[in-house]
Every structure is written in C-alpha cells, then in structure tokens.
Amino acid sequence: MRDIIEKNEGKLTVLRFIGFCLMAIGVVSLMICSFETKNPVANIIAISFFITMLGFSLAFPSLLEGNEGLSTMRIVVFMMTNVICMLMLKIGWGNEIDSLKDIGIDQYWVGIIAFTFGAKATQSFFESRMAVFKEPEKVGIAALEFTSADIARLAILQNKEYLMAKYLNIITISDAVSNSVDPVTHVIAIYLKDDNSSDIPSVLEVRMPDNTIKIIGTEIIKGTGKAKIQYSQLRSEIARDDNAEYAGSICCAVESKLGNNTFRGIVTSAHIYSEGIYNDKYNGMLNLSEQTPIILNGVPAGKWYYKIMDFNQDFAVAKLNDDQSEDLDYMKFNNQFYKVTDKDVKTKKMNVTMLSKGNKTKEAFIIDYNIGFPVYYDNGPFYKKKLILIGDSNDREKANPISDDGDSGSCIYHTKSKKLIGMLLGKNEKFSLVLPLEDTLDIFNLKTV
Numbered sequence: 001m002r003d004i005i006e007k008n009e010g011k012l013t014v015l016r017f018i019g020f021c022l023m024a025i026g027v028v029s030l031m032i033c034s035f036e037t038k039n040p041v042a043n044i045i046a047i048s049f050f051i052t053m054l055g056f057s058l059a060f061p062s063l064l065e066g067n068e069g070l071s072t073m074r075i076v077v078f079m080m081t082n083v084i085c086m087l088m089l090k091i092g093w094g095n096e097i098d099s100l101k102d103i104g105i106d107q108y109w110v111g112i113i114a115f116t117f118g119a120k121a122t123q124s125f126f127e128s129r130m131a132v133f134k135e136p137e138k139v140g141i142a143a144l145e146f147t148s149a150d151i152a153r154l155a156i157l158q159n160k161e162y163l164m165a166k167y168l169n170i171i172t173i174s175d176a177v178s179n180s181v182d183p184v185t186h187v188i189a190i191y192l193k194d195d196n197s198s199d200i201p202s203v204l205e206v207r208m209p210d211n212t213i214k215i216i217g218t219e220i221i222k223g224t225g226k227a228k229i230q231y232s233q234l235r236s237e238i239a240r241d242d243n244a245e246y247a248g249s250i251c252c253a254v255e256s257k258l259g260n261n262t263f264r265g266i267v268t269s270a271h272i273y274s275e276g277i278y279n280d281k282y283n284g285m286l287n288l289s290e291q292t293p294i295i296l297n298g299v300p301a302g303k304w305y306y307k308i309m310d311f312n313q314d315f316a317v318a319k320l321n322d323d324q325s326e327d328l329d330y331m332k333f334n335n336q337f338y339k340v341t342d343k344d345v346k347t348k349k350m351n352v353t354m355l356s357k358g359n360k361t362k363e364a365f366i367i368d369y370n371i372g373f374p375v376y377y378d379n380g381p382f383y384k385k386k387l388i389l390i391g392d393s394n395d396r397e398k399a400n401p402i403s404d405d406g407d408s409g410s411c412i413y414h415t416k417s418k419k420l421i422g423m424l425l426g427k428n429e430k431f432s433l434v435l436p437l438e439d440t441l442d443i444f445n446l447k448t449v
Contacts, residue, residue, distance in 0.1 A: 020059050029051070033048065046090045050086055152187070156188065158204075169193050169196055171193050176368050189396065191224045193226065195222045202218055223429055226381075227376065238409070247357070249410040250268055250330070255449055265305060267409070267437070268409035270309040272316065278377035283308050283309065291303045301320055303318065312384075315437070332448075333419065337438040338417055340366060344414075347366070351416065354407070357407070358406075362403075363415060365393060367431055368396070375425065389431040389432070401430065409424065411424075
C-alpha cells in the first residue's frame with residue numbers, strides 16, 4: 001500500500017478526486033455501520049467496502065496497471081477479490097446467514113480462492129514473459145538527431161587544434177560536402193599548402209554526446225599554396241585618383257536612400273582603396289580627410305565613402321558624383337542575393353559566373369564555403385572567415401583558380417538565378433576566393449540596383 005501511495009501518480013485529475021471522495025464515503029459508512037448487526041446493515045457494509053475499493057482504484061490508477069499500461073487481468077483479479085471480501089463481510093454481519101452455503105455457494109467455494117490466486121500467478125507469469133526491455137530514454141542533448149553535417153562540425157571541434165598543431169602545413173580544415181550526388185554526406189576537407197600529406201589520417205573519430213564513437217572520412221587537398229589578394233564588372237576598372245595603375249574591378253552598383261545620405265555608388269574591394277595594405281582603421285563611413293577621389297577607367301568619377309576591412313570582409317564603396325552616369329553594361333541585381341548551401345557544392349555543371357574588367361566573363365564551380373584561413377596582403381597574412389572557394393573543376397584536388405591579378409572586386413553571381421553571391425577577394429594555387437556581401441550591404445542600408 002505504501003509503495004502504491006508513494007508512487008508518482010501525477011497531478012490530481014478529476015477521476016482521482018472522485019476516487020478520494022468515494023474512499024471517504026465508504027470509510028465513513030463502514031465506521032457508522034460497524035456497530036449494527038441487522039441484515040440490512042450487512043448489505044450496507046458490503047456495499048460500503050465495494051465503494052471504498054472502487055475509490056481506491058480511481059485514486060491510485062497504477063494499482064491496475066501492468067508493464068504496458070492498464071491490465072485487464074489485474075482488473076479481473078481485483079474485482080474477484082472484492083466480491084469474495086463482500087461475501088465474507090455479509091456473512092460476518094448478518095444474523096440469518098451462517099455460511100457460504102446459505103447464499104448458494106457449496107463446499108467447493110475454496111476453489112474460488114484457488115482460481116483467484118491462480119489467475120494472479122498467471123498474470124504475473126505472462127507480464128514477466130512479455131515484458132520487453134527498454135533502453136533508458138535519452139534526455140537533453142543526447143536525445144538530438146545528428147546529421148552528417150552535424151557530425152562533421154563536431155569532428156572539427158574535437159580534432160582541428162590537434163591536427164593543425166601536429167601538421168604545420170595544414171592551411172585550414174572544413175566540414176565539406178563529399179560529392180554533388182549526395183550533398184548531405186560530409187567529409188573533413190584538409191587543405192595543405194604543399195604536397196606533403198604523409199601520416200595525415202584518412203578518418204577521424206567523433207565522440208557523440210551519448211559517448212558513442214562515430215567515424216568520418218577526410219579529404220586531403222594538396223598544393224593549395226598561399227592565398228593572395230588580386231589587384232575588375234566587365235569594361236570598368238576603379239582606382240585611386242593618385243595611383244591609376246593600382247586598379248580593381250567593380251562588383252555592383254548600389255544606392256542608399258536613408259535620410260540625408262541618399263547617393264549612388266559602386267562596390268569594390270577595400271584593398272583597392274588601401275593599395276594592398278591591410279588596414280582596419282577608419283572602418284565604416286570614412287572621415288572627410290579619408291574620402292579621397294576615385295577614377296573610373298581613368299576619368300574622375302567620385303570619392304571613397306565607406307570601407308570595411310576585418311576578418312569578415314574586404315569591402316569599399318565609392319560615392320559617384322551627381323553628374324556621373326552609370327555604365328549601361330553593369331549587371332543589375334535589384335537587391336536579390338543567393339545564399340550558398342550544401343546543394344551548390346561540387347555540382348555536375350558550373351554554377352557561378354565572374355564578371356571582371358577587360359570584358360572577362362568566366363564560369364566556375366563552387367568547391368567549398370564558409371571556411372577561413374590567412375590571406376596575404378602586402379603587409380602580411382590576415383585571417384579571413386566565411387570564404388567561398390570557386391574553381392574550374394568540381395574536384396578539389398584538380399581545381400584551378402579562375403581569377404587573375406587585377407580581378408579583385410569582381411562580381412560573382414549564381415548563373416541560373418542571376419542573383420548576387422559576393423565579391424572576389426583573391427586566389428591561391430587552386431581556388432579563387434569570394435566573400436559574401438548581403439550582410440555587409442544591409443549594415444550600411446545599401447541596396448543593389
């Protein structure tokens with residue numbers, strides 16, 4: 001009884017409340033009638049007992065539950081026991097009834113008791129035989145379902161520092177899509193600056209939150225080399241007024257209509273403004289003294305206005321003079337952007353296009369995205385995040401960059417949808433490097449035209 005009462009029965013439901021009320025009514029009735037010995041009282045005693053036990057079953061429903069919820073056998077045994085107890089109470093309180101035989105039960109009444117306990121034994125036997133072992137339910141993070149991409153990210157968190165400390169020729173490590181046929185399958189892409197891949201493991205172990213171990217394969221890309229910036233949309237090139245030789249490409253035209261800052265401008269790489277030097281000073285709207293003139297195709301056209309150079313971006317906006325007309329050949333994007341996902345990596349056909357100065361239009365594959373590594377400026381290497389890698393092959397090992405010196409700031413867009421992806425930053429020995437633009441343009445309330 002104590003075990004049943006102490007068992008977690010949950011909240012006080014309507015049925016449990018009714019059960020407690022029936023128990024109270026039955027107990028009070030038993031107490032009042034316990035001092036009477038007349039036949040009508042014997043009937044009341046038996047009924048009061050039944051009401052009390054019915055209330056008990058409602059108040060504590062686990063009494064009638066087996067391994068798989070409510071048990072029919074438990075209910076039968078419970079009711080049979082109650083009937084026998086009611087008969088015994090009726091005999092004990094009645095004056096005219098002396099034995100079970102007086103109420104129509106012969107000498108074989110003991111068989112009823114045997115049947116009851118036999119039924120209970122049968123119930124226990126079958127419940128134990130049919131019970132199925134259930135593993136403990138997982139709770140918290142261990143209960144989560146992990147995709148191949150999730151496992152790859154865990155592998156990087158657990159192994160990246162060790163790998164880069166042991167193998168000094170590793171440039172970066174990425175949770176990369178394995179192939180275009182099954183984009184949900186990931187590997188750990190390990191990019192090397194040289195061709196020495198000896199002893200680098202072909203698989204990595206990943207310890208999951210439930211302490212199980214999973215295995216994920218590695219893909220080693222040799223001979224990546226150093227990533228460098230490249231000093232143009234189609235015919236146009238942009239440069240500082242005082243250094244026309246240091247020219248870059250134009251990514252897109254933008255406009256702003258926020259308060260008094262309404263203007264038209266063009267987007268390019270910030271290192272065109274800084275002439276190849278990494279400089280994270282004056283990020284944001286430039287001071288008047290820093291808003292130096294620009295030239296487009298050798299002709300004065302405006303001045304530098306915004307600049308961001310940090311681990312996320314290499315971005316500058318030149319504000320055009322009011323009388324400066326836009327190049328009619330500029331690709332129009334109408335503030336439409338394309339966000340790269342796993343399904344865009346290593347596709348069967350080239351899926352991005354680059355527009356650069358000198359009427360260059362080149363197509364490429366997306367090789368990887370959202371990775372980071374050092375990019376060399378004239379004053380040294382500086383880490384860049386969220387890079388998109390593109391190349392002339394969907395095989396990371398066989399790919400080559402599609403950009404040349406002078407292509408910094410080039411427009412990179414999704415070939416099929418004609419939506420803007422980002423802006424070319426530079427290249428290494430295998431890939432051209434692209435930085436996404438949407439978030440940066442949004443910060444400055446700039447819209448592409």
